[in-house]
Amino acid sequence: xxxxxxxxxxxxxxxxxxxxxxxxxxxxxxxxxxxxxxxxxxxxxxxxxxxxxxxxxxxxxxxxxxxxxxxxxxxxxxxxxxxxxxxxxxxxxxxxxxxxxxxxxxxxxxxxx
Amino acid sequence: xxxxxxxxxxxxxxxxxxxxxxxxxxxxxxxxxxxxxxxxxxxxxxxxxxxxxxxxxxxxxxxxxxxxxxxxxxxxxxxxxxxxxxxxxxxxxxxxxxxxxxxxxxxxxxxxxxx
Numbered sequence: 001x002x003x004x005x006x007x008x009x010x011x012x013x014x015x016x017x018x019x020x021x022x023x024x025x026x027x028x029x030x031x032x033x034x035x036x037x038x039x040x041x042x043x044x045x046x047x048x049x050x051x052x053x054x055x056x057x058x059x060x061x062x063x064x065x066x067x068x069x070x071x072x073x074x075x076x077x078x079x080x081x082x083x084x085x086x087x088x089x090x091x092x093x094x095x096x097x098x099x100x101x102x103x104x105x106x107x108x109x110x111x112x113x
Numbered sequence: 114x115x116x117x118x119x120x121x122x123x124x125x126x127x128x129x130x131x132x133x134x135x136x137x138x139x140x141x142x143x144x145x146x147x148x149x150x151x152x153x154x155x156x157x158x159x160x161x162x163x164x165x166x167x168x169x170x171x172x173x174x175x176x177x178x179x180x181x182x183x184x185x186x187x188x189x190x191x192x193x194x195x196x197x198x199x200x201x202x203x204x205x206x207x208x209x210x211x212x213x214x215x216x217x218x219x220x221x222x223x224x225x226x227x228x
Contacts, residue, residue: 035219
């Protein structure tokens with residue numbers, strides 16, 4: 001069983017602060033995706049990273065894939081209340097199968113005004 | 114947004130009754146997935162399909178069956194619902210399910226309560 005460990009599980013910060021969320025595994029993945037989920041809705045894909053060491057930016061969000069393709073991080077600069085939600089990482093190709101994604105349990109972020 | 118709908122959106126049923134959830138897509142994607150999401154467990158794969166009439170089990174498939182008779186519809190059936198199957202169920206679709214770019218697009222979810 002491939003596992004993705006996310007940390008922290010919960011994060012409550014004030015508007016304007018910076019934060020980093022981590023996604024770690026002992027397994028190698030062919031790609032890693034980040035999703036955001038709001039209450040009562042399905043997850044929405046934010047980004048996919050494929051190459052070891054890859055960095056992608058989406059406005060105030062910066063995503064990085066570890067050199068060994070076993071871990072990833074999401075950094076948010078100057079968080080806004082609209083960033084509130086459950087952030088999920090998901091790995092493809094774990095265990096040799098690209099058909100399935102392995103999901104972490106998520107980081108619940110609350111940004112207070 | 115990907116054209117993916119789920120029905121019903123909410124359902125309350127009693128233990129022992131069969132329940133069928135429907136996922137419908139208008140994207141013509143080959144791959145479709147059923148997940149359940151529970152506190153403390155995250156998203157767990159129940160079954161997935163890699164084509165019409167082609168399905169396979171995920172990590173929590175016991176008590177569930179699926180069918181896919183056409184590209185756009187993927188049905189999840191709880192043969193005899195139990196309280197442990199109370200959950201939020203998500204359908205997802207992907208155009209590249211067999212590749213490293215297995216990016217999935219999720220439906221809005223079905224909240225199922227089994228009394």
